[in-house]
Amino acid sequence: MSPLPSAGPLGIPYLAEFWSRTLARRSGAAPQKASARDWVDDNTLLAGLGLNLRETYAYLYDRTPTLEAFEAWILAINGGSIDPARIARLKAALAADVSGEAALPAPEPAAPPALSDADLAFWDENGYVVLRDAVPPENAQAAAQAIYDFLAIDPLNPATWYGNAHGHTIWVPLLHHPALWANRNSPRIHRAFAQIWRRSDLWVNVDQGGFNPPERPGWSFPGPHLHWDVSLVQPIPFGVQGILYLTDTAADQGAFTCVPGFHRIIGDWLNALPVGADPRAQDLRSLRAVPIAGRAGDLIIWHHALPHGASPNRSAHPRVVQYLKLRPSQWDVQSDWR
Ligand SMILES: O=C(O)CCC(=O)C(=O)O
Numbered sequence: 001m002s003p004l005p006s007a008g009p010l011g012i013p014y015l016a017e018f019w020s021r022t023l024a025r026r027s028g029a030a031p032q033k034a035s036a037r038d039w040v041d042d043n044t045l046l047a048g049l050g051l052n053l054r055e056t057y058a059y060l061y062d063r064t065p066t067l068e069a070f071e072a073w074i075l076a077i078n079g080g081s082i083d084p085a086r087i088a089r090l091k092a093a094l095a096a097d098v099s100g101e102a103a104l105p106a107p108e109p110a111a112p113p114a115l116s117d118a119d120l121a122f123w124d125e126n127g128y129v130v131l132r133d134a135v136p137p138e139n140a141q142a143a144a145q146a147i148y149d150f151l152a153i154d155p156l157n158p159a160t161w162y163g164n165a166h167g168h169t170i171w172v173p174l175l176h177h178p179a180l181w182a183n184r185n186s187p188r189i190h191r192a193f194a195q196i197w198r199r200s201d202l203w204v205n206v207d208q209g210g211f212n213p214p215e216r217p218g219w220s221f222p223g224p225h226l227h228w229d230v231s232l233v234q235p236i237p238f239g240v241q242g243i244l245y246l247t248d249t250a251a252d253q254g255a256f257t258c259v260p261g262f263h264r265i266i267g268d269w270l271n272a273l274p275v276g277a278d279p280r281a282q283d284l285r286s287l288r289a290v291p292i293a294g295r296a297g298d299l300i301i302w303h304h305a306l307p308h309g310a311s312p313n314r315s316a317h318p319r320v321v322q323y324l325k326l327r328p329s330q331w332d333v334q335s336d337w338r
Contacts, residue, residue, distance in 0.1 A: 008067040010074070010087060014094040018045055019067050022060045036335040041094055044329045047203035048090035050078050052175045077176060093201070093329035114192035123196065127263035127303035130292065131192045134244060134299035135183050141296065142179035144246035144320045147209045150174040155247075161213040161318055168222050170254075170310055172209035180209065183244055184324055189299060193326035196240055196301055207323035210243075212254035214313045221312035226257070226284040230304045230333075234267055237332035239304040245294045246320040254313030255291035256300050256321075262287065263305040279338070301325075 007013045021038070024030035034042060046053055051074065059065070059073060075081060114131055115123070123129040144155070151172060154160045166173060174180065183189070184204045194200040215221055230239055243256050262269075270279055284307050291311050292300055302308055313319055 008071045010071050010082070012045075012087065012091055012094070014041060014045055014091075015049070015071070016067055018042055019060070019070050022057065023064060026061050026064065036333045040330060040333060043205070043327070044093055044203060045090070047205045047327070048086065048093070049074050049082065050176075050206060052206040052208070054173075055175060093203075096330070111187065111191060113195055114188045115195045120195065123301075123303075126260040127306045128258055128260065128292070129192075129196075129301055130294055131189070131299040131301065132295070133297050134189050134192065135186050135297045137297055139179070139182050139186070139297065140244070140246045143177070143183055143209070143244075143322050144296075146177040146179045147172050147174060147211055147246070147320055147322075150177075150209075151211060153211070155318065155320075158214075161211075162216075162219050164211065168219075170210050170212040170222065170224075172211050174209045175206055180322055183322055189242075189244075189324070190326065192299065192301065193240070193242070197326070197328060199328055201328055202326035203329065204324060204326050207325070209246075210310070210319070210321040210323065212310055212313050212319040212321075214254075214315055214318065221254070221310070224309040226259070226287070226289055226307040226309045227280065228304065228307060231336065232266075232270060232279050232338040233334040233336050234270060236266065236305050237334065239327070239331060240301050240325060241304055241308075242299055242301045242323065242325045244299045244322045244324060245296055246322060247296050247317070249294050249296075249319050249321075250315055250317075251291040251293045252313070253293075253315040253317055254311055254319035255293055256302075256308065257289045257291045257311045258302055258306040258308040259284075259287045259289045260306070262307060263303040266305045 007016050021030055025032060043053070046056055060070065063069070065073065114134075115129060119129050119131075147153075148155055151164060152160065164172075184206070190202065190204070193202055212221070213219065229241065230236060249255050273279060273282070287307055289307065294300065310319075
């Protein structure tokens, strides 16, 4: 058997390791669950390469490519090339090379902070914040249009809203449209996440869109209902998530919903549960979740310890969104899932 390549043409040793480990997992030769450290590094790798996790696993599992073919696929998704400075930054981040992190472009000195002191105080108190006008209206409109086109929807014709070929879901697996990338690259969004993380060496993840049409006979809200995406093993490490409204969104229009302030009391709440109780099986609806309204172009960032979800759309208009979040190269995760 030939030895594993230490790196492919892109020159990122961790990419070769990820490729080899994922194919070994597919064939049953490696554990099904990544270690906590690998999970973080895998997320950084894929964010750095402009890839979505699910699309990458699907590609590797379906095609079982050589490392060279995998890298060719990555380049094709990136329009044929990736900025060498980005590759250098990614290699340094994955090697935990501090000098590489220091080589980051300095934050724009003249740029005003995206979140005010009042916003940050609101964040501390409530565990979420709305960044108004995170992107200009035309960016929001362009991304909404990309989602309409992808779903073959006419936003003015309700008869076209319910045929999502991807099933009874609000998720829209559109990933690489330029309009979505324009929002991911928004400096104002990057500045807001940097303020929340208190650091600027962040990577934006490649997440999908969302389309939550009004409920009607034959189409009820499929969720997500209130939930957490993080392990509830304590202490819950810091982490955030985000949603960008692409159309004006009223509170009854399927808005993002969360339990404000829960990040401050979740430890006590978990400790008060009977021994062995499953926190996710509790009646989360009793926790006083509130829907968060916003305008097209507003971004909601929330602390991942808040129970959160979308909500049934009881208005006459669909809710159209793009999910995105930024994270540093390394963040803490609990290795066990609760
Ligand atoms: O779409 C929403 O409003 C909620 C999204 C959500 O629950 C999630 O991203 O985990």
